[in-house]
Amino acid sequence: MNYQKVRLSPGLYFVATPIGTARDITLRALDVLASADVIAAEDTRSLRKLLEIHGVPLDGRAVLSYHDHSGAGARSKLLGLLADGRSVAYASEAGMPLIADPGFDLSREAARAGHMVTCAPGASAALGALTLGGLPTDAFFFAGFLPNSTGARRKRLEELMTIPGTLIFYESPKRVAASLRDMAEVLGDRSAALCRELTKKFEEVRRGTLAGLAEDLDQNPVKGEIVILIDRPGSETVSEQDVESAIRAALKEHRVKDAAELVSKMHGLPRRKVYQLALQLSQEEDE
Numbered sequence: 001m002n003y004q005k006v007r008l009s010p011g012l013y014f015v016a017t018p019i020g021t022a023r024d025i026t027l028r029a030l031d032v033l034a035s036a037d038v039i040a041a042e043d044t045r046s047l048r049k050l051l052e053i054h055g056v057p058l059d060g061r062a063v064l065s066y067h068d069h070s071g072a073g074a075r076s077k078l079l080g081l082l083a084d085g086r087s088v089a090y091a092s093e094a095g096m097p098l099i100a101d102p103g104f105d106l107s108r109e110a111a112r113a114g115h116m117v118t119c120a121p122g123a124s125a126a127l128g129a130l131t132l133g134g135l136p137t138d139a140f141f142f143a144g145f146l147p148n149s150t151g152a153r154r155k156r157l158e159e160l161m162t163i164p165g166t167l168i169f170y171e172s173p174k175r176v177a178a179s180l181r182d183m184a185e186v187l188g189d190r191s192a193a194l195c196r197e198l199t200k201k202f203e204e205v206r207r208g209t210l211a212g213l214a215e216d217l218d219q220n221p222v223k224g225e226i227v228i229l230i231d232r233p234g235s236e237t238v239s240e241q242d243v244e245s246a247i248r249a250a251l252k253e254h255r256v257k258d259a260a261e262l263v264s265k266m267h268g269l270p271r272r273k274v275y276q277l278a279l280q281l282s283q284e285e286d287e
Contacts, residue, residue, distance in 0.1 A: 096121065145170050145172075183228075
């Protein structure tokens with residue numbers, strides 16, 4: 001038995017659960033799950049299985065469901081239990097609650113109502129990938145999942161292209177190749193890493209450039225949970241050929257002025273110089 005039953009103060013306890021290997025849960029998380037008056041979960045079946053693995057008894061406690069589609073009713077029920085002076089433990093399906101997972105509205109409303117809100121931290125796919133990816137870790141930006149459609153995805157990438165830190169995305173194996181190609185076209189062929197199935201049997205990290213990783217997927221497709229890391233803009237020397245290719249790609253969907261602005265931000269280059277080259281290339285294509 002690796003847990004201890006402890007006396008918890010009334011309040012909301014967010015509990016991190018493993019992203020793969022069941023033993024990655026912390027002892028404090030087990031203590032909270034063993035001791036809370038009420039347990040809620042994004043996926044009640046997976047949490048019940050995790051409790052069984054670690055020998056944590058429910059002792060007659062129900063596991064309440066709370067997820068993105070639960071609505072205000074389920075949230076009001078949990079807030080009511082907090083108002084009654086109960087300790088409520090909430091766990092998302094895998095990783096830290098609220099990180100691309102449900103729980104934000106519950107956290108905000110519980111805090112606004114004056115209840116104690118705390119967490120038992122633990123595994124996170126985003127941070128695990130950042131540790132393994134081989135890209136700078138001094139500054140990073142977690143962007144979650146990109147939109148499904150190509151147009152919306154590229155627009156979102158354009159909004160993120162000047163962030164001075166490593167970008168972190170979650171992605172589906174069905175869309176990862178298309179996303180990598182869009183990333184290469186919009187952000188430039190930056191250094192990147194594709195991390196999948198972290199902490200699990202088939203854990204893998206592929207490192208390279210965005211275009212190279214996309215090309216590799218044509219021959220070696222992937223399955224499972226995926227995290228993509230992308231280096232910040234201007235980290236590497238950019239050749240004239242790369243700049244010209246980026247401008248030509250941008251001119252397909254943008255006016256000269258907008259294309260020049262995108263590419264100058266993408267590579268950290270003087271806007272005037274890029275604009276002059278974009279104007280020249282545009283005129284050549286019109287001839």
